[in-house]
Amino acid sequence: MKNRKSQLLTAMLVFATSIAVAARQAATTPQTREDSTPQMSETFFKDIRVLKGIPVDEFIDTMGMFAAATAKDCTGCHSPQILDGNPAAFAVETPMIQKARFMVGMMNAINRNYFGNQKRVSCATCHTNTSVPQNVPNMAVQYGDPFENPNSLEFIVAKGSDPSQIDGVFAKYLEALGGAQRLGAVTTYTATGTYAGWDTGLSDVPVEIYAKAPEQYTTIAHRTEGDSVWVYDGRSGWEVSINAALPATIPLTKGNLDGARLDAIVALAPARLKQAFAKWEISRSLIDDKPVQLLRGTNPNQQPVNFYFDASGLLVRLQRWNETLVGPVATQYDYSDFRDVAGVKRPFKVVKTSTRNQVTMVIKEYRPNVAIDATRFARPTTTRLIK
Ligand code: HEC
Ligand code: HEC
Known part of the structure; x- marks a missing residue:
């Protein structure tokens, strides 16, 4: 059996590099409402029967949930023809796809009939990262060390945590970064790495x-096949990927859009973090056996976001979830190697982990307060070089 990592690698390579399409940013496309209206999965993809009525970014998250929950790569369900770089091959029906469609119906029926239509049971509930769920409990787990799922939505207020400490955590965070005055003096930066x-x-x-204060943020990865681009313009967010199986520009919605906004706030307006959420809760946790202070921010009708601060007060982890038709899908950022840049501490290493990809960004240089052309934050478009 292939190990998990190599399975995942194959999955993501299929998804990400099957077809070479070069992406670049639009020169001056003015933003219109239409640009931000997300396309529904069934209007873009060829044969959508159970995952209808959701935007494309959420559809991609459902595939991430499928792959993560069942420990299969994309070819674990889809036809091997997808490896030939033919995006139409994703629509080819296989026995596993039939089974997965059946499972969506079963899951919906369980939630409807037994959980008042709350999305209590997801693919991950039964599958727990295995393709064939077991009906025998594992005694090695029963008698082994307790194992926590770091991506769990569960929030347990730790003994001794006191809500009156929440403001103190924010104050310590801003102080650890360099203080409100130095932070306020930086209104833009560019970073390369x-x-x-x-x-x-x-x-x-x-x-x-x-990055531009208060809320604009763009990342461009120059892959050999073309650029992958993520943009948040202060109101709307988009992703451009060089994958012919996906639309050229994918508007971000729900948790993905809120998450793109958080990238911008954490980068240049951390003093505004507190007011970005209606409700805060406090707890404690461990990362690599080191104690961290955990704050959870929640807005009405949205999934929460968890913020982990280390002993020095710095934000070392951010965890968020996007609600999908098949359950919540987590995205985790780990920030490390903090160094001083013009009086402000910046992370020189960021690891972004999601069901779709695990990306490590190592920053070589930050340049604060440089002029950034407004087109950097415009809706990105792609040019497909190869069909
Ligand atoms: C557990 C099985 C399973 C796995 C693993 C899986 N898929 Fe799917 N995929 C499906 C099912 C089922 C559908 C059809 C959904 C429907 O009918 O609404 C689908 C549909 C699609 C489609 C739309 C095809 C079309 O044009 O109609 C794309 C694109 C896709 N998957 C991409 C992926 C990618 C990329 C991966 C790997 C990250 C992946 N899938 C992993 C089961 C799976
Ligand atoms: C209530 C528990 C439960 C839920 C929820 C559930 N599954 Fe399953 N699933 C099973 C069981 C049990 C099997 C094994 C059935 C068998 O061997 O015939 C299975 C088998 C599968 C298989 C076949 C795996 C293989 O390698 O043979 C796929 C694919 C699958 N599930 C996908 C999904 C997806 C996608 C979801 C979420 C939409 C989901 N399942 C939700 C219980 C569940």
């Missing part, structure tokens, strides 16, 4: 980041 993920076959490619 390397990007490596499943989509680059784990090799380093150049990455550029553009």
